[in-house]
Amino acid sequence: MTESRPVGTKGMPREEREAQLVVAGTEEFGRAGYAGASMVEIARRVGVTKPLLYQYFGSKDGLYLACLHRAGGRLTEGVATTMASGGEPERMPLKVLSAIFTTFDHDRYAWRLLRDATVPGSGDIATAAADYRRRLDAFALLGATQLMTSRGLADPVDIEAIAQVWTGVVDSLISWWIDRPDEDATAMTARCARIMDRLFGW
Amino acid sequence: MTESRPVGTKGMPREEREAQLVVAGTEEFGRAGYAGASMVEIARRVGVTKPLLYQYFGSKDGLYLACLHRAGGRLTEGVATTMASGGEPERMPLKVLSAIFTTFDHDRYAWRLLRDATVPGSGDIATAAADYRRRLDAFALLGATQLMTSRGLADPVDIEAIAQVWTGVVDSLISWWIDRPDEDATAMTARCARIMDRLFGW
């Protein structure tokens, strides 16, 4: 990325190798969950051995955190700019979906890291993941509030529920997408647009 | 249940103990996922030790299967009778939700067993879970088809996506519900009715 070509020694510069490992880790953690994923398997994926992985990331938690921060950062950033761009409330869901699909077209497992139920209940990972979720939930809450005030507003707990359901919808769309590698981001967005139109008239 | 009072020996008849263990297992598997759950923790929950758990269920997979079959059986049965009762397509989602909430009011983690991503990719559990999911998906697909033909029908892949999103919605509603133990089944159903009315006019 920054340095163009070979750097220190035989294989690959650290920076580049780390990026590979984060990508592989994201896929493996996303697929099997924190508890189910294996460090040696992640190393194997990029054709390297476990000690190197540990030299670069320190621990399983360290690697997970690296993956989580990359995913969480890109996600919150993308959603934030989309939400900031404004527009009518009924258009926001599709715009957000489009942003997510585009950003994570080649990294579809990333989303799952924020909502992994198998991470230990306390510790750095749980804290960081909860923080990203909190930020995303805030956007969802904002969107839900705007949507509901444009209709006959409901009570705040209803809005909370709507926001959570929305994140669940994103979740299931991404799961569905993961199972269909041929479908790219634009096709996915078009499909969602079609569905929302037919189902709700949005 | 069948025998009324004390049976064999000191503690509790096998049948009753097994039921306790299945309940505890369902909660623990639902909370931490198959990979993250611990057999000794499940045993500890009901005040018993691991070997008894193994004597009764044979293996972790055995216990998981017992939990899965209880959950899956009740779920498919409940949804089947609800779907069979008929009605306008737009009313079905709420009726199904109501059935699920009522059935699992005191067993909220059960739903998650069918959709646990941390079970090994092959084996009895994966097969059984996939089977229950297939049956539920068939209902979702049926409901989605009815709904979409009542509007200007979409292509079959869209309907597949809608069905999957629907299960995701159920998923997130149940997660939300788990975090709010005070909310009972009727309150939850009422909330969903209110939301669907305001959001889609259903």
Add this chain to the structure above:
DNA sequence: CAGTGGTAACTTACCCGAGGGTCACTTCAC
């Protein structure tokens, strides 16, 4: 109504393999 055996419920103490984590070493470019 001892005593005695049978059996179901249950435990203590252990085995073992998988996986997280580490150390000492090698290879290669400069």
Add this chain to the structure above:
DNA sequence: GTGAAGTGACCCTCGGGTAAGTTACCACTG
């Protein structure tokens, strides 16, 4: 010869799984 990239071989804990024993109740016997 220095230092980064990388490895083989190891340790150790945690958790699934087991063997062998213990406790308490019941059903018999004499």
